[in-house]
Amino acid sequence: MSIYTKEHNAFKNFNIEGEVLNLAPYGEGHINSTFLVETTKKKYILQRINTIVFKKPENVMSNIILVTEFVRNKGTLTLTVIKTNDGESMLRTEDGCYRVYDFIDDSLTLQRAETREDFHNSGYSFGEFQNALSDFDASVLFETIERFHDTPNRYENFLTAVKNNKSGRLDTCREEVKFVTDRADTYGEIVNGLNEKTIPLRVTHNDTKLNNILMDPVTRKGKAVIDLDTVMPGSMLYDFGDSIRFGASTAAEDEKDLSKVHFDIELFKAYADGFCSAVKDSITSKERELLPYSAYLMTMECGMRFLADYIDGDTYFATKYPEHNLVRCRTQFALAYEMEQKMDEMKKIVDEIFLS
Ligand SMILES: Nc1ncnc2c1ncn2[C@@H]1O[C@H](COP(=O)(O)OP(=O)(O)O)[C@@H](O)[C@H]1O
Ligand SMILES: [Mg+2]
Numbered sequence: 490m491s492i493y494t495k496e497h498n499a500f501k502n503f504n505i506e507g508e509v510l511n512l513a514p515y516g517e518g519h520i521n522s523t524f525l526v527e528t529t530k531k532k533y534i535l536q537r538i539n540t541i542v543f544k545k546p547e548n549v550m551s552n553i554i555l556v557t558e559f560v561r562n563k564g565t566l567t568l569t570v571i572k573t574n575d576g577e578s579m580l581r582t583e584d585g586c587y588r589v590y591d592f593i594d595d596s597l598t599l600q601r602a603e604t605r606e607d608f609h610n611s612g613y614s615f616g617e618f619q620n621a622l623s624d625f626d627a628s629v630l631f632e633t634i635e636r637f638h639d640t641p642n643r644y645e646n647f648l649t650a651v652k653n654n655k656s657g658r659l660d661t662c663r664e665e666v667k668f669v670t671d672r673a674d675t676y677g678e679i680v681n682g683l684n685e686k687t688i689p690l691r692v693t694h695n696d697t698k699l700n701n702i703l704m705d706p707v708t709r710k711g712k713a714v715i716d717l718d719t720v721m722p723g724s725m726l727y728d729f730g731d732s733i734r735f736g737a738s739t740a741a742e743d744e745k746d747l748s749k750v751h752f753d754i755e756l757f758k759a760y761a762d763g764f765c766s767a768v769k770d771s772i773t774s775k776e777r778e779l780l781p782y783s784a785y786l787m788t789m790e791c792g793m794r795f796l797a798d799y800i801d802g803d804t805y806f807a808t809k810y811p812e813h814n815l816v817r818c819r820t821q822f823a824l825a826y827e828m829e830q831k832m833d834e835m836k837k838i839v840d841e842i843f844l845s
Contacts, residue, residue, distance in 0.1 A: 499587040502573050502580050506530040532592035537585045546586045548631035550578040553717045560621045566713040596703035605759045612760035614702045614711030616767025619725045622692040623771035627722040638727045640676040640790045647797040656802035668822050669793045693723030697732045730783030743817050750820045752827040758838050765842045781835035785828040792821030
């Protein structure tokens with residue numbers, strides 16, 4: 490027996506074909522524990538779900554089943570949940586919650602875009618995912634992480650952190666705090682639009698990183714969008730904006746040298762081009778208009794969360810040194826500032842994409 494006895498034992502409870510030949514850790518995911526299992530017949534992915542992040546994994550699985558069944562019926566390649574022998578979508582054991590997917594073979598996972606084309610292709614894939622779900626009733630999904638992108642609520646929490654100054658660090662970040670409070674009237678547009686129904690409620694993927702797309706190893710075009718743990722009701726603008734936030738930056742999220750941190754408008758264009766061509770038939774004019782703003786908003790939201798956590802004393806994000814969250818918020822604010830300067834240029838790019 491291998492060292493992965495627990496995983497072997499868990500796997501035996503699923504409705505699988507063949508006998509297990511090999512079971513080993515797989516991929517570079519940071520949330521769940523992922524294993525590739527090869528049997529005499531097929532390959533599978535076994536995952537132990539991170540139940541610290543996902544407190545109610547049964548709700549996560551319910552969302553995944555609903556979404557994958559819907560997109561599969563549209564002919565889109567997606568994850569296939571393999572049920573347990575009891576017909577359940579996951580297995581609870583003493584050491585955690587397990588689930589099994591069919592392994593999607595002949596695919597490439599990139600950890601980051603190597604070329605502008607890769608980023609364009611990821612935009613197309615996440616746009617395709619949005620488009621396939623455009624007539625899905627997102628209100629049937631669980632909100633597995635409450636108020637995930639409720640920016641006004643994030644801002645309220647930020648103000649509470651400032652008020653309490655738990656870490657006593659407030660004096661070291663007054664300028665950054667002012668950057669956030671100066672923009673207080675810009676945070677509500679998407680949440681208000683959703684509440685007033687001028688922006689449609691849609692399925693949001695909420696983790697639109699490149700390594701959550703399985704790509705064709707030859708064409709490097711997306712084959713399937715995976716990692717559906719954070720699918721929730723929301724706005725397509727959240728996915729678009731967050732992709733730009735981390736994908737159109739010229740530096741890492743925790744780069745200390747701000748002279749290296751820029752918002753790359755060419756990368757914005759590449760992603761927008763891919764995303765928009767996939768959603769052109771389902772996006773509303775209001776959503777279209779707010780695409781550039783969504784990038785700014787997601788960047789500000791992320792920055793204020795880093796800053797709030799710094800002021801709280803690093804209770805949420807893992808940090809490697811005391812100023813880590815402060816460094817992180819600064820990169821976000823540098824990007825948001827450049828986005829503000831380039832807002833008209835971004836709008837022009839989006840308009841041109843839809844004209845062509
Ligand atoms: N069904 C699948 N077929 C092929 N590879 C997969 C499949 N599911 C996951 N993977 C691989 O495992 C990695 C981690 O899985 P993911 O669900 O993204 O976990 P995490 O939530 O930890 O990021 C992915 O980046 C991908 O390379
Ligand atoms: Mg992942």
